[in-house]
Amino acid sequence: AELDTLDMLVLGVILLGSIAYFTKGTLWAKPKNPYASPAFLNGSAGKAGRTRNFVEKMDESGKNCIIFYGSQTGTAEDYASRLAKEGKSRFGLETMVADLEEYDFDAMDTLPSDKIAFFVLATYGEGEPTDNAVEFFEFLNGDDVAFSQGGEESPLSNLNYVAFGLGNNTYEHYNSMVRDVDRLLTKYGAHRIGDAGEGDDGSGTMEEDFLAWKDPMWSALAAHMGLQEREAVYEPVFDIVGREGLTAQSSEVYLGEPNKMHLEGSPRGPFNSHNPYVAPIAESYELFKVKDRNCIHLEVDISGSTLSYTTGDHIAIWPTNAGDEVDRFLRVAGLTDRREQVITVKALEPTAKVPFPTPTTFDAIVRYHLEIGAPVSRQFVSTLAAFAPTEEIKAEMTKLGSDKDYFHDKTGSQLLNIARLLEHVSNGETWDKIPFSAFIEGLNKLQPRYYSISSSSHVQPQKISVTAVVESSAVPGRQDPFRGVTTNYLLALKQKQNGDADPSAFGLTYELSGPRSRYDGIRVPVHVRHSNFKLPSDPAKPIIMIGPGTGVAPFRGFIQERAQQAREGVDVGRTILFFGCRKSTEDFMYESEFEEYKKALGDKFELITAFSRETSQKVYVQHRLKERSAEISDLLSQKAFFYVCGDAANMAREVNTVLTQIIAEGRGVSESKAEEIVKNMRATNQYQEDVW
């Protein structure tokens, strides 16, 4: 019988469905992002047929130790590099660092037992893997994991591994990534060497946790692999080659451009964490009414790009280091006179990656690519001791590097960055014996910072707004305050745009026009990161938002959206915002805007404020929440969505506690039952957090 069109259609759909089921979408999965492994990052990345089999890769390059990292902000990547270096210099291991995203893991079972794999894994947000670890985790955590050699009981019985996690104990799923991966690897028969370390950013002990974990780990690994420890001598990973024929004006020299398209002046999408969009800033203004503190509202225009966002997403801002810190760094390193010299940076071994494109200049590297403002690592101080200008300074550096308490005493309270520390220890003498390679190895790549988008994509799809409080804190015994990298850069942009009296953010002199003046017209490089922090799809659902300080950012977007919906005649549910700041007359941001939203939303919208410095007893959002127990409990039983944004360390935790009490009292259940209910609310997205 002939098949009619409908039959064909039905069969077609069934066939497609079956293909989808059996291939799990791999046939038409989106191609891998071409920038995931930019050619400049890896000598062989551009070559066709680069293997995704890490065991093969290790064989090809003669390695016996691979150090994988799952990193979001660069710390895990930095730790991976440090472990690789230490493994090589102390124990003669042939190490390579590897981005989890660049390999497949089905051949994990073929790694011979005389080799070793390290996993350095950050946990992101609500216990999620970092972006570059998603595929790895999905593979390992899948229901039907298939390793290349087939399915015996313990497919990974040959695999020996080392694990360290980077987490934050203020989050519920503390270090869940390393815990889960460790559990799964063990389940498949792999053997862990040493303890699975856990670093805690929440209590500010990440670096010390890492240092305390790694020494016993090295001992255990040395015993297991029969490694002999030798005296560690510094061996550079990168060769710095002067390019005499080129000047900073030559068209092939990178002056801070993140990749080739930007160098050629023709950046195209997709815009992402390897390829920012240099976005015009449509407008910018100050939100605070006090002199000594700043909070900036910026509107970034994405209409000329392929970028899009939805309410609740994050925008990443790519900063430029402050000019005076760049100058200080170059001066301390003895590079001031050579700052414009053109150099190529070459990895001395095939698996090391140069973290920025070259040829470039020292100035561009320090200004656009190295995190020169960050806290200094004690291990890095030890490494640099060998290059001290005098024996006396060397002794001091060695002491700082080896004595934890002394180090924290001397450096912690001062918020010193690397150049300030070196300047301080040497009393201003230059450190021109430090090989530049050591800085590239020892400092992080300058990272974009994330901001919760404070506008609604429904109201302004082409303009993303940012609400950023400027990081600045007085340091006892230091003349100038500590200043955060990105927020002071944004302040300088805002000052330039508005022709403010001090157009350089406290005299920090930023190069605001960017490489080859491509940021002129007031532009800033950005990309968007999609988040799960979302309004209910039904606008009639009630929402309760807790957003003190800049935690109000995404909620301004939420309320902007609901006010617009109300104007359009949509039935909008109760919309309650708990906002807190110091004083109603100082840092009450968006006050008049909220009045406008109130006009549109009427009784549907309520703003409940807590001003901590207006009464003798400090009042915070969690106190106000408690005062409203009955109503909150009632709204939650009507399935209101509950949102918290802002400070992860204290506020979010206390709000969680108060909410548990509200539920216990409101429903007449025990604390532990209420805790269970709150957990369940989180699991079903009725309770969402966007905290940092």
Ligand code: FAD
């Ligand atoms: P940085 O230079 O990164 O410094 C930040 C802090 O690190 C300092 O305050 C200090 O405590 C420490 N530090 C830095 N250098 C040193 C040193 N040398 N010694 C000792 N300590 C040091 N912020 C907002 O204002 N609004 C938002 O909407 C917002 N949303 C966010 C959303 C997400 C998902 C995340 C992860 C963060 C968000 N943040 C937000 C925070 C923001 O990303 C930045 O961390 C913040 O603006 C500070 O950036 P900065 O570059 O100015 O400071």
